[in-house]
Amino acid sequence: MSRSRRDLVWIPTFAVLVAFAVPWPLWGVDRVVAGLPVWIWWHVAWLGLCAALFSLFVRSGAWERGMGLRPETGAEGGPGSESGPALGGDRP
Amino acid sequence: MTLGLSLGVVVGYLLFALAVGLVAYRVSEATAEDYYLANRSIGTVVLLFTTFATLLSAFTFFGGPNLAFAAGPEWLIVxxxxxxxxxxVLWYAIGYKQWLIGDRHGYVTLGEMLGDRFGSVGLRALVAGVSLLWLFPYVMLQQMGAGEALVGLTGGIVPYWGGAALVTAFMILYVVLAGMRGVAWTDTVQGLFMLSVVWVAAVWVVSAVGGVGAATGAMLDARPDFGSFGGGxxxxxxxxxxxxxxxxxxxxFPQINQRFFVAKSGETLKRSFALWPVLVLLLFLPAFMLGAWAVGMPVEVPEGANVLPVVLNEYTPAWFAALVIAGAMAAMMSSSDSMLLSGSSYFTRDVYRPVINADASERREAWIARIGVAAFALAAFVASxxxxGTLIEVGDTAFSGFALLALPVICALYWDRTTRSGMIAGVLVPQVAYLAVVLSAVVGAVPTLPRTVAGGWDVALGLMVLSALLTVGVSLVTAPTAEGDASRFAVAGD
Known part of the structure; x- marks a missing residue:
């Protein structure tokens, strides 16, 4: 249970990853660093961070648990678990 | 002389790509399937690159640099x-769930999945119809991009319609000759080719103008506003x-959405996306920065031409510029080809068979699909x-039309209480409203409705919210129909 509660952390994590892929704090900043505007470097670094966190997310198994599947069994259904709360995405 | 060389390279490369597609299709029909079925690691690579290949369109190669040239490099951020x-993130939220459901029930299209869940042929045909509707401007976009690319490459000697006609002819040839099966790995090969060639082009141009710092400096001298984030x-x-x-x-998108079903292993779908952000950046960074840097270069971009071919013509040998353009056109052609193929499967599976002729033979269905694709591509050519509008405007129109489907689909995937009436209202009403907005700009007789409000907010975003509200609201006040079966979307247990 505490495990699936910890999985919920991924929802705000993804929200932050999406929101700040746009370098909002650098709005209007026109400094050039190493040949490119500094906000382009922010974006490049941020997408690198996204790639790292995505692979962490995939390895954590949170996704399968969110779908009501056990990570060990892959696409097999877990016993007695109805489709659980959807993790890792918007819930309408 | 140079003109002949450029055109020779373009047509030659297109023929070469067509031949590769044909050979690949004949030789590897089974292998392409094998990629998904057997080998998990190859499956990941192919899935990643076929999805990547859909980025290889006129929207990315020509529209993006054009917009960066006109308005600044912020397009890279967008x-x-x-x-x-x-x-x-949506790939995780929609794709994996759709894969689990599709895996259980053998669905091949989005309309099929929804139609079965809600027991409604009407919904199935509606979703397919809406998808085909927005596929039209996107195919048109490729033809516009190709037309403008050849104007830029040849300095206007080849007219716009000539380039558009050329790519249309190849699109139809590709589909009719290569048959009804997309060849995933030719997309992959072309994707890798274009990725490398864009970097070579960027290095070539940047070293010709004296390095990245000099390129950015010249850009800022010409357009100081390009340096600061936001504005304009x-x-x-x-x-x-x-x-x-x-x-x-x-x-x-039909072609992307279908990828959610075809992956044979959930593992593939899961792993593919970790590398995605980096891969995307590798393509966008050189392509869009070349467009933005071009404002500081002594180049003249003719009216209605794409900026990228003009820059390449100035700083790289004619054969290389022609090769990049040809590669871009071939990639566009093969990805629009996959789009047309997915579109035709929507048409035959979700509209033709269930609504028009349930007893059609396989052979007849295959022919209907081919003729449909040819007619669709020709109509898009005429419209092009x-x-x-600009490439970005036309592309954005198509994407927004598809986006209006997304929230009702997410709702259906995750909320058991969604009803058939909720789905139909949530899909139909925003589509009609958006279509009215789009058509009002084309039809002269009616006043043009605004596309954006209050400083750049797209009305499509408001309509997306409306689609979610309608789906949820109408579902709450209507009862599930007897034909619907929410358990169809359950992915755990038996």
Whole structure:
């Protein structure tokens, strides 16, 4: 249970990853660093961070648990678990 | 002389790509399937690159640099955010669930899945019809891009319609000759080719103008406003609504959405996306920066031409410029080909068979699909001659149309209480409203409805909210129909 509660952390994590892929704090900043505007470097670094966190997310198994599947069994259904709360995405 | 060389390279490369597609199709029919079925690691690579290949369109190669040239390099941020991050998150939220459901029930199209869940042929045909409707401007976009590319490459000697006609002819040839099966790995090969060639082009041009710092310096001398983030076209409203509508729209693209079903292993679908943000950036960074840097270069971009071919013509040998353009056109051709193929499967499976002729033979169905694709591509070609907007505008229209499907679909995937009436209202009403907005700009007789409000906010974003509200609201006040079966979307247990 505490495990699936910890999985919920991924929802705000993804929200932050999406929101700040746009370098909002650098709005209007026109400094050039190493040949490119500094906000382009922010974006490049941020997408690198996204790639790292995505692979962490995939390895954590949170996704399968969110779908009501056990990570060990892959696409097999877990016993007695109805489709659980959807993790890792918007819930309408 | 140079003109002959350029055209020779372009037509030659297109023929070569066509031949490769044909050979690949004949030889590897089974292998392409094997990729998905057997080998998990190859499956990941192929899935990643076939999805990547859908980025290889006129929207990326020509529209993106054009916009960066006209309005600043912020387009990199918009595209990187929507494609590299938001789309990847949606890939997890929509794609994996759709894969689990499709795996259980053998669905092949989105309409089929929804039609079965809600017991409604009407919904199935509606979803397919809406998808085909928005596929039209996107195919048209490729033809416009090709037409403009050859104008830029040949300095206007080849007219716009000539380039558009050329790519249309190849699109139809590709589909009719290569048959009804997309060849995933030719997309992969072309994707890798274009990725490398764009970097070679960027290095070539940048070293010719004296390095990255000099290129940026010249850009800022010509357009000081390009250095600061935001401003001009790039209001917060524009950035947010463009990113959201395109990212949600991409998930509903027939060709992309079908990828959610074809992956044979959940593992493949899962792993593919970790590398996605980096891959996307590798393509966008050189392509869009070349467009932005071009403002500081002594180049003359003719009216109605794409900036990228003009820059390449100036700084790289004619054969190389022609090769990049040819590669871009071939990649566009093969990805629009996959789109047309997915579209035709929507048409035959979700409209023709269930609604028009349930007893059609396989052979007849295959022919209907081919003729349909040819007619569709020709109609899009005719429409492309009117040039109803810039590449970005036309592309954005198509993406927004698809985006209006996304929230009702997410709702159906995750909320058991969704009803058939809720789905139909949530899909139909926003589509009709958006179509009215789009058509009002084309039809002269009626006043043009605004596409954006309050400083760059796209009305499509508001309609997306409406689609969610309608789906949920109508579902709450209507009862599930007897034909519907929510358990169809359960992915755990038996």
């Amino acid at each position: 595209m990187g955010t929507l494609d590299g991050v938001l789309f990847a 076209l790039y209001s917060p409203g524009f950035i947010v609504s463009t990113a959201i509508t395109i990212a949600f729209g991409v998930t509903m 001659l009117f040039r109803p």
